[in-house]
Amino acid sequence: MKKELNIITFDADDTLWENEPFFRENEQRFCELVNEYADSKQILDTLLKNEVKTLPIYGYGIKGFVLSMIETALELSNNQVSGSTIKKIMQLGKEQLSYPVKLIDGVEDTLSALQGNYILVMATKGDLTDQERKIEKSGLKKYFSHIEIMREKNESGYQSLLNRLQISPDKFLMVGNSLKSDIIPVLSIGGYAAHIPFYTTWEHEKVDDPQECDRMFSLNSIRELLSVI
CATH class of the missing domain: 3.40.50.1000 (HAD superfamily/HAD-like)
Structure with missing residues (x-):
């Protein structure tokens, strides 16, 4: 050099x-929360689409990830997802924000x-x-x-x-x-x-x-x- x-x-x-493994773990938990509306592949494909689409608005990071999960849950459920599930999605993000480094x-x-x-x-x-x-x-x-x-x-x-x-x-x-x-x-x-x-x-x-x-x-x-x- x-x-x-x-x-x-x-x-x-x-x-x-380490950072990305925490997102992968929460993606799987998210799939479990909304699996009544779609299979894992469709859930993850839709989530990625929403994350990329909203990068200019939310930027990178956990907060944008959580908002994209909520948007995905609403989209796949045709706005029928429960408030309880939305709360659990938000909790995933809160927990990730407190993970050790x-x-x-x-x-x-x-x-x-x-x-x-x-x-x-x-x-x-x-x-x-x-x-x-x-x-x-x-x-x-x-x-x-x-x-x-x-x-x-x-x-x-x-x-x-x-x-x-x-x-x-x-x-x-x-x-x-x-x-x-x-x-x-x-x-x-x-x-x-x-x-x-x-x-x-x-x-x-x-x-x-x-x-x-x-x-x-x-x-x-x-x-x-x-x-x-």
Whole structure:
């Protein structure tokens, strides 16, 4: 990797701590709550459609997820779903908002080893209140010089981040699990990217692998980052 690299930016959800498994668990609980109206495939397909449709309104995160579950329940039941079921759906979201933050193995050791040698930045997206909660509970805030909760992780979003950091793309490395949000946009603006796949990914984040690029690194774990920079 280029020697002049001096900023390493980390995605948060499913890169620093676990997140997506909680959504998968609550999707299954939601299916059980509304299974009298449709089978699991139809429920999940309709839920995904509603989540994606309302992203410009609700944004990413648990609150939008809960509202999309309620909309899906109403749609599939032809507005016949009970108030009791709606209450249970809301409870799923409240419980998820209180889940503990579970760090992914190797995260703290790696950040500790990098701190002092590089400027470390966290760049995540999602509901502001929930992301701030997870950042505080993670205990990782002390490692980062700058934390950014982005509205959207696309080319313009990353370019705005680079402008705020006052750095050129060739000195910037993004580390994350999502090809769509963490890797491809950064490569497109001339930055470096390290992809660390997580074992489960939201359907909306799934894309084809990008073309081979000497600015992209595929890693099996965050610990391997130390050997490629």
